[in-house]
Amino acid sequence: MNDPSEKAAAARKDLAEHPSVDDAAEKRRQYVAANRDRIRELNRLWRSEHLDRARELNRDSMRRAAARRHREAEVRARGRDRAKRWRVEHPERRREYQQRWVAENREKVREYYNRYYEAHRDEVNARAAARRDADPERTKQITRQWAERNKERRAELQRNRRSDPEIYQSELEANAAARRLKRSLSRAGLPPKLLHATTAAERRANERAADAYFADPSRPEHLRQFTVFAESLTELMLENGARMREFAEAYVLSRARVGLPSVPAETIVHARAVEIIAERMRRVDLLTGRDVAAAVRSTKAEVWRVERQQQFDALVKAIVVHFYRDSGRLEAKAEAENRARAHRGMPRVPVNSVAVQLALQDVIERVPTSRLTKADARTAARIAGLHIATSLEPRDAVGQSVHLRELAE
Known part of the structure; x- marks a missing residue:
């Protein structure tokens, strides 16, 4: 056995009789690949004959797998904690490493950024816009x-x-x-044209x-409630505003008599109107204090507009009616005014225009004009003058009497 050739032959014989672990695993893989159906059938038969043992083995396998996953998770967590502590304890070295890596891998950084931007374009643009807006x-x-x-x-x-x-x-x-x-x-x-650069x-x-x-999904119902509330409030104030103001003024006087602080009557009127409409409406749960304040402002503007138009129409009608009821006296005063103007060297003015101005002065104290301005009064006089001039155009006697009666009504 001292001959090297004999030793080599003995080694080869020993390997042939006792194959290595790798050879055995390879043979096992080949056997499994060639006999999958037979192995599956044998496993099924064994499981059916040893069901309790199979379940016990399965539970043991699941416990070992869960323990292995738990150990691996703990190892990863400890590694993350160590890395985090290192980053906190060595911020300068961490920053240097990051800068060095970025400097050495410019192309990778650009590729990573472009790839991320292509996949998250909208998110990147939104974050950039938020930073600029901040x-x-x-x-x-x-x-x-x-x-x-x-x-x-x-x-x-x-x-x-x-x-x-x-x-x-x-x-x-x-x-x-x-x-x-x-x-x-x-x-x-x-x-020049003014532009607001936005x-x-x-x-x-x-x-x-x-x-x-x-x-906002509740917006349609919100708008419906606001619209109904504002319209109902305006309608209530137009129908009962005068009576509610009388009550509010009496309430203010009673507060003053007992020594309580003064409260504007308009505030009391609109507060009571809001309370009435809120009780009448079926739903007001989406209305806020701002909505109620906006509805009150809208109601005030609409009531003011309607009352102003009513006073304006009433003033025009009063001027026309007064002119026809007292036309003789007004025309005589207009002639006297023209004589006085001629005496002062001033030009004459049409008699009807002067008569209309005199009629305005007579009736303006008898009709409500709290919502009208001086310009509104002048406009009313001009419109009344146009009505009167139209009625005085040549026509038959019957038509003239009918038209005067319509104006007086």
Whole structure:
């Protein structure tokens, strides 16, 4: 056995008789691949004959797998904790490592950024816009600094934009229209057109507010409640406003008699009106204090407009009726006024115009005019004069009497 050739032959014989672990595993894999159906059938038969043992083995296997996953999770958690503590304890080394890695892997960083941007374009743009909107002054400063540092780049971008014939022509037309408007306003003696420059941040804020307003699912019902509430409040004030004001004024006087602080009568009137409408309506759960205040403002404006129109129409009618009822005296006073004007060297005025002015002076104290101004009174006199001039046009006697009776009514 001292001969090397004999030793090699004995080693080969020993390997042939006792194959290695790798060879045994390979043979097992080959056997399993060639006999899958038979192995599956044998496993099924064994499980059916030893069901309790199979379940016990399965439970043991699941317990070992769960314990293994738990150990691996603990190992990973300890590794994360160590890495986190290291980053906290060595911020400078961490920053240096990151900077060095970024400097050494510029292409990878650019590729990672481009890949992320393509997959999350909207999110990246939204975050960038939010950062700009959070500090608009800083954004303007950065923009100005970039423009100052990159004048050539900016000029190149502008040249590239104007290289499109349609864009260039539209800019020329817009500039020409602005110059024409400026010259037209200047010739007419008007101030130049004022434009409010809206920033992108303001436009985005307006868009977000509009989206929040119109995307609210309760908005239609909210608008319905507000519309019904405002219309009902206006209708109530138009029908019962005078009586409610009388009650409110009496209530204010009673408070003053007992020494309580004074409260405006209008406040009491509208508070009571709001209470009445809220009790009548079926639903007011979506209305807020701002909605109620807006409805009260709308009601005040509408009531003022209606009362003003009623007083205006009543004044015109009173002037016309008074003119026809006392036309002789008014015309005589108008003639006397014209004689006085001629005596002072002033031109004559049409008798009917002077008579209408005198009729206005006579009736303005007898009709309510709390909502009217002096300009409204002059307008009422002019309209009454037109009515009177129309009625005095030549016509038959029957038509004249019918028209005068209609005006007096």
